[in-house]
Amino acid sequence: MRYVKSLSLFQDLLKTDGLERGRLLGLDVGTPYIGLAVFGLNNNIASPLSVLVRKKYNIELIADNFKCLISELSLEGFVVGLTFDRQKSTTDSVLVKLFLDELSNTNKLTGIKYTYWDERFTSRNVEMLIKPLNLHPVHSKTIVDKFAAVGILQEYLDYVNKKQKK
Structure with missing residues (x-):
């Protein structure tokens, strides 16, 4: 796995032929689940895919699932949610980076x-939307x-x- 800048990931994707163009997977890395989303083939709509159960001992299984x-x-790459805070590293950000290292x-x-x-507020926004559903x-x-x-x-x-x- 290799980190690339945001625009580079997308530009690399566009360099491939339209018929063979891959997709990107969105990841909301949390505990105990990793939320997954994939974009449509026309590059403008993201759709929910599934969740993976994340535990300390199942990194090999998660890697197999991703494979x-x-x-x-x-899939050509991952877009991984990370809380950006210029003042300090948040605990969640450190855990996401450790997960990617693993x-x-x-x-x-x-x-x-x-x-x-x-990813600031993404989970909170969804929580507010589904709260009335009980x-x-x-x-x-x-x-x-x-x-x-x-x-x-x-x-x-x-x-x-x-x-x-x-």
Whole structure:
């Protein structure tokens, strides 16, 4: 796995032929779930995909799941939600970076590029939207994580598409 700047990830994707163009996966890395979202083939709509259970001992299984998704969905890279705070590193940001280091150390995702995207308020926004539904806490948490990943990926796509038009 290799970190690249936000615009570089998208520009590399656009360099491939339209018929063979891969996709990006949005990740909302949390505890105990990792929310996943994927964008549509036309590069402008993010959709919820699923959640993965994250535990300290299952990093190899998570890497295997990502490897399957890369193959099935023609994934080129990951857009990973990270809380940007210029004043200090947040605990959540450190945990996300450690998670990516662990994933990288499995050596199962070589060639995959990733970038970070500011995820501030994505989970909170989804929580506020679904609160009136009075869902079971576990069901609510998985929905929040999935749709937070959609928010991360959609904000990223909106930004890079806007930059491409300039």
